[in-house]
Amino acid sequence: SAVISQKPSRDICQRGTSLTIQCQVDSQVTMMFWYRQQPGQSLTLIATANQGSEATYESGFVIDKFPISRPNLTFSTLTVSNMSPEDSSIYLCSVEFSGGYNEQFFGPGTRLTVL
Amino acid sequence: KQEVTQIPAALSVPEGENLVLNCSFTDSAIYNLQWFRQDPGKGLTSLLLIQSSQREQTSGRLNASLDKSSGRSTLYIAASQPGDSATYLCAVGSNYKLTFGKGTLLTVNP
Numbered sequence: 001s002a003v004i005s006q007k008p009s010r011d012i013c014q015r016g017t018s019l020t021i022q023c024q025v026d027s028q029v030t031m032m033f034w035y036r037q038q039p040g041q042s043l044t045l046i047a048t049a050n051q052g053s054e055a056t057y058e059s060g061f062v063i064d065k066f067p068i069s070r071p072n073l074t075f076s077t078l079t080v081s082n083m084s085p086e087d088s089s090i091y092l093c094s095v096e097f098s099g100g101y102n103e104q105f106f107g108p109g110t111r112l113t114v115l
Numbered sequence: 116k117q118e119v120t121q122i123p124a125a126l127s128v129p130e131g132e133n134l135v136l137n138c139s140f141t142d143s144a145i146y147n148l149q150w151f152r153q154d155p156g157k158g159l160t161s162l163l164l165i166q167s168s169q170r171e172q173t174s175g176r177l178n179a180s181l182d183k184s185s186g187r188s189t190l191y192i193a194a195s196q197p198g199d200s201a202t203y204l205c206a207v208g209s210n211y212k213l214t215f216g217k218g219t220l221l222t223v224n225p
Contacts, residue, residue, distance in 0.1 A: 102208050103164045106161075109157065
């Protein structure tokens with residue numbers, strides 16, 4: 001497993017602004033993922049972020065709205081741009097180790113409220 | 116498109132009971148299945164991982180089974196405790212991603 005941290009743990013933002021969420025892992029990982037969990041719902045994959053390549057976005061999510069960076073093997077950021085109240089969710093990052101049976105481990109999440 | 120269903124949506128049991136949570140998926144072309152626990156407002160804790168070639172996995176009081184051909188998995192919790200109260204999520208690994216069910220909210224009453 002791994003120790004995964006996210007910053008901030010929670011935030012309250014005004015509509016029209018942007019927030020960048022950081023995900024830090026204590027060891028090198030090949031694959032990192034960003035998920036959204038809307039109130040009362042399960043997790044939905046936003047994108048897969050591999051170091052050295054562009055993020056791969058799932059249907060319904062676009063880079064202009066959710067730009068992602070993956071500068072190295074232990075760190076990634078997700079930006080939620082031009083926020084609206086519909087973006088109020090918990091955002092979670094997860095990691096998958098190469099050769100680790102595709103098991104994913106999750107960070108503690110960032111609870112975002114947009115007013 | 117993979118779809119994952121969890122039944123029941125909510126379950127309330129007295130302490131000490133054995134219980135079963137159910138998960139079904141539509142596409143049997145999976146490489147693994149994970150069971151997670153989520154406490155209110157928190158991230159996910161991985162409980163058990165079953166590879167597609169495996170039938171079951173055990174960890175302490177937890178036992179998960181997988182029947183890939185029928186698209187089903189069960190999570191068995193023995194001798195439930197109030198500390199087991201949480202939402203339990205089933206996630207299926209296929210097409211290089213996890214697809215989650217909506218979860219079962221478990222309440223264990225002292």
